[in-house]
Amino acid sequence: MSLAYLREAVEQDDFEKLIRYVCLHFGDGDDVAGRKEIDKAWVEALKLLIERPPTSQELPTTNQDLPTAHQELPAINQDPPTAHQELPTTNQELIHELVGSQSPETLAHLFFYLHFYLVKRTGEWIHDGEL
Amino acid sequence: MRNEQLRPGLWQVVNDRYPGSMITKSDAVPLARFEKPLSEARLTFVSTSGVQPKGTLPFDVAHPIGDYTFRRVPSGSSPEDLEIHQLKYPTDGAMRDLNVVYPITRLQELVAEGTIGGLTDNFYSFIGYNMDPGLFEATVAEDIAAAVEEEGADIALASPA
Numbered sequence: 001m002s003l004a005y006l007r008e009a010v011e012q013d014d015f016e017k018l019i020r021y022v023c024l025h026f027g028d029g030d031d032v033a034g035r036k037e038i039d040k041a042w043v044e045a046l047k048l049l050i051e052r053p054p055t056s057q058e059l060p061t062t063n064q065d066l067p068t069a070h071q072e073l074p075a076i077n078q079d080p081p082t083a084h085q086e087l088p089t090t091n092q093e094l095i096h097e098l099v100g101s102q103s104p105e106t107l108a109h110l111f112f113y114l115h116f117y118l119v120k121r122t123g124e125w126i127h128d129g130e131l
Numbered sequence: 132m133r134n135e136q137l138r139p140g141l142w143q144v145v146n147d148r149y150p151g152s153m154i155t156k157s158d159a160v161p162l163a164r165f166e167k168p169l170s171e172a173r174l175t176f177v178s179t180s181g182v183q184p185k186g187t188l189p190f191d192v193a194h195p196i197g198d199y200t201f202r203r204v205p206s207g208s209s210p211e212d213l214e215i216h217q218l219k220y221p222t223d224g225a226m227r228d229l230n231v232v233y234p235i236t237r238l239q240e241l242v243a244e245g246t247i248g249g250l251t252d253n254f255y256s257f258i259g260y261n262m263d264p265g266l267f268e269a270t271v272a273e274d275i276a277a278a279v280e281e282e283g284a285d286i287a288l289a290s291p292a
Contacts, residue, residue, distance in 0.1 A: 003196065003263040025195050028219055113193040116218075129221020 026115065028127055037126070041118040048121075054092045165286055168248075172285035175251040176206070177275060179259030180225070180232040180292035181217025184208065189216040190258045197261035199270045203278070206250040208235060219260045220292050232292045251282040259291060 009017035020031050027034025088094035099107060119125065165172075181190050183202040191198040204213065210229035215222050225232040235254065241247045255275045261267040279287055 003266075006196075006262070022195065109194060112195055116193050127218040127222075128226070129223040 026119075033126060037119055038115070040122050040124065041115045044118040044122050045114075052091075054090075167285050169286070170245055171248040173249045173251055173283055174238065174247050175279050175282060175284040175287050176233075176235070176238060176254040177279070177287055177289045178233055178254070178256050178292060179290070180256060181215050181222075181258040182213050182229065182233040182256045183216060184212055185214050192216060192218045192258065192260070196263060197267075198258050199261060199263075199266055201255055201257040201271050201275055203253040204233075204235070204256050206235070206238070206252060206254050210236060217258050217260075217292065219258070225292075232290075238288075248285075251279065251284050253278070253282065255279070 006018070006021060008014075009021070023031035023034030023038070025034065026037040088097050102110075181192075182204060183190065184204060187202055190200070190202075210233075213229055213233070213235075215225055215229075215232075220232075230236050233256070238247065238250060242250055255278065257271050257275075261271070
């Protein structure tokens with residue numbers, strides 16, 4: 001779908017056209033496959049969180065790729081943290097700060113990125129032609 | 132010059148899968164006539180394959196509207212120096228033999244045997260998933276064209292993946 005097609009769908013608030021576009025994107029041109037991909041991402045996310053609800057005990061961020069207390073959080077729309085600012089040390093703090101500090105566009109971009117990240121974790125990767 | 136669709140029905144399939152993505156362009160620049168002998172010409176290669184040097188920022192395959200950046204690929208690279216970041220075509224074969232989509236070794240061989248005069252220092256690569264043709268033309272296409280001209284290319288081999 002071209003951008004003009006998408007803009008028209010947004011103007012007309014055409015939910016079906018818009019979600020079909022998302023499914024085509026996730027399914028490499030196959031919207032049925034794309035709907036399954038959406039489900040796979042959500043299930044993978046759920047599975048990762050079943051045993052990790054926030055508690056009053058501090059939960060450290062465990063992904064090595066995420067910023068640690070010794071690294072600067074990549075802040076796009078604000079100045080980097082100064083020495084006087086506390087960096088997030090828990091998942092909840094990190095997410096709260098990220099969502100509160102970044103633009104809606106950045107977070108939407110991240111949302112799409114996370115879809116592919118989670119699908120890749122499932123081990124069922126349709127995008128390279130091997131399936 | 133032939134101006135026919137080599138795979139009848141392909142465009143309709145594309146339009147079915149990505150409605151509205153097929154565009155027409157009435158002000159296309161005509162192809163320049165190639166007068167120089169190929170054995171004296173400097174060739175550049177432009178590809179939609181998403182091939183890029185290892186260690187460079189991966190193409191953004193997640194963004195729903197596409198990625199409007201390109202990568203310079205040193206023409207002296209070996210396939211082992213390169214990787215693919217692209218989702219919109221099956222890459223399993225190309226991962227086994229990069230020359231399937233990005234014939235860099237073949238072009239180097241053609242230079243070595245004298246069929247082609249030489250290569251530009253860099254080749255050019257981007258991903259073919261771009262939903263905004265106007266933005267694509269104003270960014271990727273213009274920037275690559277300027278870079279190719281700066282590198283003194285006599286001929287450009289453009290290949291979709």
